[in-house]
Amino acid sequence: MARKKPQRTCIACRQTGEKRTLIRLVRTPEGHVLVDETGKRSGRGAYLCADPACWQVALKERRIGRALRVTPSPQDLAQLHEYAEELERKHAEEPSQA
């Protein structure tokens, strides 16, 4: 397959999206898993839609660790869950633009 511009694929629903609609997760050199809101951190990255449903799937099925080839620490996971909950709150407040 020919490589064109980098495609970003949500690790939960497998849909490709524009950069702004996907949230980047990064594995830091120390082996932590963080939400990379700037999209500029170096390290292995994975993408999830800004859709809480995708986060639930990814967290439940441990897809983040698999995509980043690391086992997230309990603290990392707690932060990811927190981020997912925040998305859920935002999602509830704002009408969907989909």
Ligand SMILES: [Zn+2]
């Ligand atoms: Zn998705």
